[in-house]
Amino acid sequence: MLIWLLIPMLILFSVGTLFVYQRALSYSEDAYDLSLMESANDIEQLVRTSLNNSGRIDMLRSMKEMQDILLTDQYDKTFFSLLDEQGHLIAGDGKLPLPPTDSKTTGEKKPRLYDTTIGEKPVRALLKKLTITSAGESYSWNILLGETCNKREMLARDILTGFVAPQIIIIFLAILLLIMGIRQGLAPLESLRITVARRPHNDMQPLDVSEVPTEVRPLLQEINRLLARLQAMFETQKRFTADTAHRLRTPLAGLSAQIDLARVQDNPPQTRHALDQIKKVSANLNHAISQLLSLARNDPGAWQSLQMGTLDLTRLARQITMEWIESANTQEIDLGFSGDNSPCAITGDAMRIKELLDNLLDNALRYCPSGSKVTVSVASDGTLSVEDNGPGISPEEREHVFERFHRGADIRAEGSGLGLAIVKEIAEIHGGNVNATEGRDGRGMLFSVNFPVANSIPDVRKPLM
Numbered sequence: 001m002l003i004w005l006l007i008p009m010l011i012l013f014s015v016g017t018l019f020v021y022q023r024a025l026s027y028s029e030d031a032y033d034l035s036l037m038e039s040a041n042d043i044e045q046l047v048r049t050s051l052n053n054s055g056r057i058d059m060l061r062s063m064k065e066m067q068d069i070l071l072t073d074q075y076d077k078t079f080f081s082l083l084d085e086q087g088h089l090i091a092g093d094g095k096l097p098l099p100p101t102d103s104k105t106t107g108e109k110k111p112r113l114y115d116t117t118i119g120e121k122p123v124r125a126l127l128k129k130l131t132i133t134s135a136g137e138s139y140s141w142n143i144l145l146g147e148t149c150n151k152r153e154m155l156a157r158d159i160l161t162g163f164v165a166p167q168i169i170i171i172f173l174a175i176l177l178l179i180m181g182i183r184q185g186l187a188p189l190e191s192l193r194i195t196v197a198r199r200p201h202n203d204m205q206p207l208d209v210s211e212v213p214t215e216v217r218p219l220l221q222e223i224n225r226l227l228a229r230l231q232a233m234f235e236t237q238k239r240f241t242a243d244t245a246h247r248l249r250t251p252l253a254g255l256s257a258q259i260d261l262a263r264v265q266d267n268p269p270q271t272r273h274a275l276d277q278i279k280k281v282s283a284n285l286n287h288a289i290s291q292l293l294s295l296a297r298n299d300p301g302a303w304q305s306l307q308m309g310t311l312d313l314t315r316l317a318r319q320i321t322m323e324w325i326e327s328a329n330t331q332e333i334d335l336g337f338s339g340d341n342s343p344c345a346i347t348g349d350a351m352r353i354k355e356l357l358d359n360l361l362d363n364a365l366r367y368c369p370s371g372s373k374v375t376v377s378v379a380s381d382g383t384l385s386v387e388d389n390g391p392g393i394s395p396e397e398r399e400h401v402f403e404r405f406h407r408g409a410d411i412r413a414e415g416s417g418l419g420l421a422i423v424k425e426i427a428e429i430h431g432g433n434v435n436a437t438e439g440r441d442g443r444g445m446l447f448s449v450n451f452p453v454a455n456s457i458p459d460v461r462k463p464l465m
Helices: 002-050 059-069 150-197 214-264 268-297 300-305 313-323 325-330 350-367 419-429
Strands: 078-084 089-092 112-118 121-134 137-148 309-312 334-338 345-348 373-378 383-388 433-438 445-450
Touching (some): 002 150, 112 137, 214 268, 313 350, 313 373, 325 334, 350 419, 350 445, 419 445
Parallel strands (some): 334 373
Antiparallel strands (some): 078 089, 121 137, 309 345, 383 445
16 A cells, blocks of 8 residues: 555656756756856957957957956856857857857847757857947947856756755655554554454454544445345355254154055055155155245345346236146135236246245145135235135234244144245345235235335236246
């Protein structure tokens, strides 16, 4: 994390240093350009005072004074040339070239600064045109004055050093304080890391986020939510394992007893009866295994596996009811669907909702005696109902009917006690709920599942499952 803080800081420092160096060069150039122009003005004044009546310059006098003006200092070498209007050298060393000319500079009278080189060394030069009128005659000269750039670069470096040195100290101090601040700020995280490292693998308790920095608190809160989901998943697996062992123990013991009985029987009718019992126990065992798998598949955390879509609950319920008609007729139970063909749109998984209604109908047919009546209906508000006029369930028992493996004390029909638990979990993963109440005419039971109604209209041409 520290490196990502240092990189932008170093980039900004480099950019700032480059900017300061460019400005320092500009300031030093302006300062020494002004000095160069002042020297040119001094030479101009010298030329004016050295001019005699014939338009010639008193060279002996002027050369000594020019040398005093252009005395070379210990850092830079100066160059000087005085040219007449024909370009002939009047005085100086003659080393400075004239600046390049173009249409914009031709005819200009004001001094012109330019860069050139002498002996591969950069030189800052100045051209100043001088016109003097004497005894009715005009005389023109070009003053060329230049110097190497050592002092300019030294001044720029001095300015840069004066800026950079304090900045480097400040940056090192900032880095030191940053490291100390980060370590201090992350100290609670280090303590939390040690706490997590010492935890047993099965400890899913949420982490304490009260002492951690505000910036990382949302991350730890999400970790706590993940731990809660993992805890729920582990509890589900643990409960499923316990449920499986509980539910299969009795049928397997009965199956083993019937097999032992069949092995010792010499009487064919008794052997046949034992085999019939084995078949019956096997069927019950198969039914229990199917319901256990269904229970695991429809756990509240299984919503990610749903194949959701817009469904017509009326059409789906009618179709499933028709599939149970034959089984109901075999038991002499009047099973029917009540309601019109008005569609009721919900969002759900068709196979899971079929499983829900299958369990409700299986429960009704299993516990209702012959001659009973079972009615399936769908209301426009998304309520799916299964009503029967069977023996019913006492109010005390109704509070527990959706618990796993719950069976009433006075119920004699065989069952696993899982069907209504499956109904409840399928309803919940669809955002609905299920209720068990007394039948509308005061007899039997009424199971109502409430689904959220969808806004879109289901496609009636699409297969339901």
